[in-house]
Amino acid sequence: MSGYGEAILVMLAINIVVALAGYLPLAAGQLNLGIAGFMAVGGYTSAYLTSAYHLPMGVGMAAGAAAAGLLGLLVAVPVLRTSGIYLALATFALGQVIQAAFLNIEAVGAAAGYPVKPYAGFTVVLSVAFGVLVAVLLLSRTRFALLLTATKNDPLVTELFGVDVRAIRVAAFSLGALIAGIGGALYAHHYSYLEPQNFNIMLSVYIALYVLLGGTQTVAGPIVGAAFFTLLPELLRAGSHWRFVIFAVLIILVMAVRPEGLITGALARRLRFGKRREAAS
């Protein structure tokens, strides 16, 4: 494959991972606008452990994921006391705080940035991303996924059926943070250089858009959303400098026509039904 093709696929793979990170809390109805912060935690943790302690990259990435997940767990309890726009603001602020923290940690280069040693090539990035995708797909076939949707739909009724809705929300948020940590670690080891600016609020906003545009009801949603955002600008590249305008207009159009995202549960069911009917006839 051409270098260009590989570069696009790597970008797509990382974007799908972070879209899945944003998808899990959103599946329970909670917008995390601080995903970039959790990516930073995962990326810097892995980079630091592999450089300073010469740990293997796999161990570094696992530690990065664990650190991001743990931070998610720690902040989930206070942060998830809020909801709606306040939750978005709280997670937004959290992302800013994390970015600011890395701007000041000398051990990882502070504002000057931090070179990352072990290189994660095309195969590593795609394999890890594939692993994450399979894990999330498996999770989406469980009762946990059912309860995520129920929680988003009607937390009160979900609670009345014996579900600890707060625990479900905390789990979704922390798992999302953990996956963001993996995404950040992949980013760090592939692009071999970390700067706090890489993990700014625009990245968090984009990740949220991947999911909202793709749809929050099925795993296909964030994948389609990430693909849309990764590939479309490339396809439009040939066009002109108007491509960002065209891109923005397309986003607005999609959200106007399909406010629940490109892929909805009903659409997925209809597709599945269609298959079954074809098979029957």
Next chain:
Amino acid sequence: MSLLALDDVGKNFGGLVVVKNLSFTVEAGQRVALIGPNGAGKSTVFNLITGVYPLTSGRVLFDGVDITHLPMRRRIGLGVARSFQNIRLMGHLSVVENIMLGQQPKAGGLAALLTPYRLMPRHRWIEEARAALDEAGLGAYADLSVDSLPYGVRKRVDLLRAVVANPKMLLLDEPAAGLNERETEDLHDALMAIAAKGVTLVVVEHDMHFVDRLCERVVVINFGEKIAEGTMAEVRASPLVREAYLGGDATVGAGHA
């Protein structure tokens, strides 16, 4: 010992007194109606029994346990299930999945939560949910999304979801509201069948003919206070009840039934 006992229960919303000094009991296996004019506090009483709102004063006992301060998610485990006046199904889930939410109280712990049942052919949960739907005559709707269902069917799914949880007591908030004659008749039969299995029913309902046929005992509240209790005939004879309903839209006193 009664299955359910409200002991001097009170509920204020800010300065508004919505339930006041309310005591009544429900015996296991009984079919009891809780009636009263609009705004009397009937739905609020259900919300207090299920823990949706904390009590301002008094106690609620269920099956010998003081559940006054029990978190609401623990109550279904003791056997309290309910329906809502405005149907509250999960619009993003299919009908089968809504029924599966009803299985949740007996589904088990973390291992059950993380079992990828949707990848397992003929998994017990799905089979049981489909069987329950088939038995209720709702099998044809199993894979549809609930938002696409007609109102009467949504109400039946809502009821079934609560029944699947195997409650000892079912609290039904206006189960017959909005149903046509045929559907009301079917609902009556369905509820009698549920009661025959030993489930205690507490029904809030404005359709007095329906209440009269279904329930053995009636508790009447007005402005959150109990004003009468007994058989339908006894309650109808009460001057307090006649007064409460005078000018109201329901017609207990006038004997609409």
